[in-house]
Amino acid sequence: MLLQNVVTGLLMGSVYGLVAFGLSLLFGVMKIVNFAHGAVLMIGMYVVVSLTGLVGFDPYLSAAIGTPMLFVIGYLLGLSVEPILMRERSTGPISVLLWTLGFSLFAINIVLIIFGADYRVVESFVSGKTLELAGVIISLPRLGAAIVAVVTFVGLYLLLTRTDVGKAMRATSQDMEAARMLGIDERKMCRMAFAISSATTAVAAGVLVPFYYVSPTVGDVFQLKSFVIVVLGGIGTISGCLLGGLIVGLVESLGAQYLNATYAQMVVFLVFVVILLVRPMGLLGKERE
């Protein structure tokens, strides 16, 4: 029983980590807190649902098509946000936070009006199938999600370490002033960060749809968890997102089993508060002097 919970928790945790990565990237590179992160996940999920419903693709194929679409949407978001960010050094990030809040309210409720509040469920070729290993029942869609998440992390690692864009982003996240002096265009960084963040979130959306209920407010709970993960694991590190995600996944799974679900959520928030007050750079992050 315990092993079952641990496995479920770890599988879900890796997906949580992937979802959190988008938030972490934006905060690390551009110092932006994206309150529309959940909305982007939600949009990704509805894109998959719509493509599957309209054209009859398997959701995983829809996700493959949806990811570049979300990349473009993210790029446009970055484009909209960039003048607000550049306007005033000191208040830029807070203004962007508020703008993304506005976008979130707008997007979630437009979707609510168009699609209604009902839950959507979409079947894929692996829905409902399970695998049994050492007495533990593993749901195939969740396993697939976790595998895709890990593969995506590897891809992101390569992106950040081997490509020019990735290296520019890492430089910007360490020291924006220095990066600017090296000729890195902040505006391009902003757009690319949003684009990559949204695309990554779209991948997560794609693998969630086969086993997760889709509704206009589905993003809210993922957004809060992402904040917790980012603070827990440290901002701007891939390993931090993965570690934070696994921890949150485990706590959630074990908590639901042994505690009231509501109390489990409370515990997560309490840990969040303690970490923010005691070690805001997270478990793996570096101290900023």
Add this chain to the structure above:
Amino acid sequence: MSLVNASSDPPLVLEVRGLTKRFGGLTAVDNVSFGLAEGSILGLIGPNGAGKTTLFNMLSGVYRPQKGRVTFRGEDITGLPPADICARGIGRTFQITKPFGSLSVVDNVMVGAFLRTNSVRQAREESWAVCRTVGLEARGKLAAKNLTIADRKRLELARALATRPRLLLLDEVMAGLNPSEIEEIMALLKRINALGITLLIIEHVMAAVMRLSHTIVVTANGRKIAEGPPERIARDEAVIQAYLGEEYQFAPGAGH
């Protein structure tokens, strides 16, 4: 090495002994000691990275030193937070000006004036007086964020002056100014000093600081490498090697 306070010398308003600050593996300030006579002007010079701003930040309470002591008018103020240090009579300006952008110039100065009074009217009166002293009276009602660089520097001075300091720490107040603005600021600083306020200046504008200061302290790599009157410093071998370069000529008689 600290200045010995003989009875004929003016009292030391500030005494720094063995001040040391480390950041991780880097020692930014290494065992620096000096004294500041009341009513004098001390110039702190040295190449970039010599630890000058770190020293300043320790004097103004932004950093806590690992070792050493700072004594102000006989009281140990080592490690006190910035607000307490200001309350005791040490004011400071910032190298990169930090105006209160949403407030007007006179409102900015009032924030300083409120340290010494609770009355809005009195704070306002004093602020206008300080604005007159620094030459900002005409722009008193302008929003602080619309000021030119020279006026921002004046505002930094005015705000600090409004707190009625005995000692003013000035962090590169002449940076970014053109020669005529530098002359104006120098005249202003002399006027402030004539009011009895001791000045401790970090500066890179050599001509100005040499003319202005009664004493110069030179630091390099976090250590003090020379201390004395400007004429002597200009000829000091170690200082020339570390910082000034052989070409620097000190013109005696300029200034005071």
Add this chain to the structure above:
Amino acid sequence: MEAPDLAEDPKKGLRIAAIAALVLAAVLLPLGVQNIFLLHILIMVFFYAYMASAWNLLAGFAGQLSFGHAAFAGIGAYISTLLFIAWGISPWIGMAVGGLAATVVSVLVGYPCFRLRGAYYSLVTIAFAEIIRLYVTSTQRVAGIELKGAAGLVLPLKGQAPWLFQFDSKVPYYYTILVMLLAVATVGTWVKHSKPGYYLAAIRDNQDAAEALGVKAARMKLYAAALSGFFTGMGGTFYAQYIMFIDPVSVLGIDLSVNLVVISVIGGIGTVTGPVLGSFFMTPLSEVTRLYLGSSYAGAHLVLYGLVLMLVVAFMPRGLWEALVTLEGPITRWWASARHRGMQVDSLKQAARNESRERQ
């Protein structure tokens, strides 16, 4: 506070005249308006204006953007309601007690959290409010007192009972919230022009520079937090007494917290009239869409909130207040030229009279 010199600053004269006229209109309005729904909308407009103004005392004045202010509203609402249900204590007293409790919590929470700057602070406030909400949601009874968890508390109907903060007609509620709004606005104006107000503005604009001038930032922020918590808590009691039902979602939920943020930002953070403007602009939209589109399109008004927020942040960052202020110039000029024309006509008449006198 100095009396404004009207001759020197016609803009101030205009502002004072406008505010006086609006307050007078607000006071006289119920005498002429009978429409219950209109009264309800106005009550809600004043309520959210009040709550947003209370939020603004901390956020706009001290620069700490709290996204969890519903916590204080909920504390006020639950305390006054529980005192009433369990021991029959008048909600007027309960309002004061709830306000004080919210003040204490606000200061206690602020003490460790104000160290956090910017978004970190906002996130921690979300967490605190959620912790309180989750606790109340999952608790049926604590120390013998029925909290009823997610089901919420229904206030016992007492009919016309002014000393128990209940009225048959909406009009007394209207005046109550109007008085509360004027009170919080007056406090805000007084603070803004006082020493704490200057200190808070300095902290908001540049905390490091403020501290270098002797401002004890931590202490000042707690002062703002206390004021803000107190008024927000009392607002929670008003909500409970007007709506007659409270539950964790309505008085402790993130929707309420976000609403206060959005309204204040749209109207203009950091000014006393900003949040009021924001509520006047947005709350009617919310109530009307709720009426016409019903529960099937429950989020419709939020689409507008989101859209307006995005537009304001992008193009009018100082809020609607900024737009209003740009009207001041043309209006004062028009007024000045109208008076000038009036004087010209008078002097022409006078010249004509002199002429006719001379001829005689």
